[in-house]
Amino acid sequence: MRIGMILDNVYPPDPRVENEAIELIKKGHDVFLFCLTYGNEKEEELVKGINVRRYKTNTFEYKMSALVYTVPVYTFLMKGKISNFIHKNKIEAIHIHDIRIAEAAFKANEKNVLPVILDLHENRPEIMRFYPHMQKLRGKLLISIEKWKKKEEEFIKKATKVVVVTNEAKKEIVHRVGVDEEKIVVVPNTVRKSFYENADVPEVPYKKKEEDFTLLYLGDTGNRRGLETVLESLVVLKEKIENLTFVIVGKSNPELERQIESFRLKDCVKLMGWRDAKTFPNWVRNSDIGLSPLHRNIHHDTTFANKLFQYMSFGKPILVSDATVQKILVEEVESGLVHEERNSEDFTEKLLRMYEDEALRKKMGENGKDFVRNHFTWDKTSKDLIALYNNLA
Numbered sequence: 001m002r003i004g005m006i007l008d009n010v011y012p013p014d015p016r017v018e019n020e021a022i023e024l025i026k027k028g029h030d031v032f033l034f035c036l037t038y039g040n041e042k043e044e045e046l047v048k049g050i051n052v053r054r055y056k057t058n059t060f061e062y063k064m065s066a067l068v069y070t071v072p073v074y075t076f077l078m079k080g081k082i083s084n085f086i087h088k089n090k091i092e093a094i095h096i097h098d099i100r101i102a103e104a105a106f107k108a109n110e111k112n113v114l115p116v117i118l119d120l121h122e123n124r125p126e127i128m129r130f131y132p133h134m135q136k137l138r139g140k141l142l143i144s145i146e147k148w149k150k151k152e153e154e155f156i157k158k159a160t161k162v163v164v165v166t167n168e169a170k171k172e173i174v175h176r177v178g179v180d181e182e183k184i185v186v187v188p189n190t191v192r193k194s195f196y197e198n199a200d201v202p203e204v205p206y207k208k209k210e211e212d213f214t215l216l217y218l219g220d221t222g223n224r225r226g227l228e229t230v231l232e233s234l235v236v237l238k239e240k241i242e243n244l245t246f247v248i249v250g251k252s253n254p255e256l257e258r259q260i261e262s263f264r265l266k267d268c269v270k271l272m273g274w275r276d277a278k279t280f281p282n283w284v285r286n287s288d289i290g291l292s293p294l295h296r297n298i299h300h301d302t303t304f305a306n307k308l309f310q311y312m313s314f315g316k317p318i319l320v321s322d323a324t325v326q327k328i329l330v331e332e333v334e335s336g337l338v339h340e341e342r343n344s345e346d347f348t349e350k351l352l353r354m355y356e357d358e359a360l361r362k363k364m365g366e367n368g369k370d371f372v373r374n375h376f377t378w379d380k381t382s383k384d385l386i387a388l389y390n391n392l393a
Contacts, residue, residue, distance in 0.1 A: 001393045002030045004091035006082060008101035011035040011052060013277055016121055016189055017097055023382040025049045029389060034085045055081040065100055069147045078104035086112060093392055099124050102155045115392050118159035125149040127299040130224045153177045161388055163187050166325050169302040185388050188381045189306055190372065196313040201281045206247055206270060208286040213355060214245045216287035218280060218307045221250040226293030226321055231263050232344035238268050241355055249275050249283050284314045289354060292320040296341045301325060312368030317361045319350055335368030
């Protein structure tokens with residue numbers, strides 16, 4: 001089957017898009033990827049078996065994408081590009097990644113009437129509530145979260161099938177939108193074997209010493225990620241754990257830097273900025289415990305953070321907040337401990353328990369490693385996606 005994936009971003013990188021495409025290619029499908037370029041990449045290219053087709057965009061289109069369900073300029077501009085992509089590549093099924101570009105894809109498909117798979121990487125309307133520009137008056141006036149939510153529900157009903165990342169996300173959609181649960185297919189995120197088997201990994205500017213006890217956080221550093229809880233805890237922990245270091249690999253922000261200064265933690269917190277994903281294995285190797293202290297909300301309660309599986313794939317125990325899906329994962333696999341969200345005292349108690357019991361850390365790490373490497377690999381988690389396309393074909 002000639003599958004046309006629609007991504008409203010540059011490519012690479014996008015691990016989920018790539019992982020899904022590779023598994024479908026392995027099963028004999030031809031995957032064509034519609035994506036965007038600011039003019040720096042080839043318009044057509046074969047990447048890991050994926051037929052990448054890049055369409056030019058610009059900063060104006062990018063800005064209009066935020067207003068897509070307020071002023072439909074972005075939809076109008078993208079519809080023509082997607083129509084060209086469908087016709088030129090003789091697409092037989094459309095696979096939309098997320099909802100920002102969904103209306104353009106549905107409109108481009110009106111004449112073709114091809115089956116449409118809507119792949120929801122996240123609960124976009126809910127997570128938008130926490131975007132920085134949505135905290136400002138201008139953002140609140142120009143962008144309606146309720147309109148985005150209504151559009152998402154409209155697209156879910158229109159789609160042939162809907163793909164989500166967790167069972168909890170499936171339950172939330174079935175309850176909220178009222179669609180048959182058979183319409184929703186769960187395809188969890190995990191890591192490919194190449195993440196933990198690739199020996200050719202770039203060096204990183206932090207080398208853990210034998211006497212160091214290193215906590216690691218990979219990813220976005222916005223307030224909803226819960227890093228303030230960790231920093232509050234470090235004020236106590238640094239007095240109890242010698243050579244304690246907290247390494248943050250993610251784009252910093254003024255608020256985070258202010259908190260580190262306010263808590264007087266510059267001596268034990270290393271802000272490394274955002275780094276190429278190719279370096280992630282070495283950041284994980286240079287750590288003792290991986291952290292995911294997310295605040296609870298509808299999005300975090302129903303969506304896995306990729307960092308969990310990245311930590312676990314290298315046998316690192318994890319300490320996570322009680323956001324629903326990661327709490328269930330950690331308790332079922334016994335790969336770490338769970339603390340109450342935003343509760344620095346509980347975080348401190350759980351971290352100290354892990355620090356003081358090396359055998360417990362080792363056992364948790366082994367449990368996580370076994371789960372990711374032997375039971376939660378892409379060839380297993382993608383089986384329902386493969387079945388979906390086999391049925392379409």
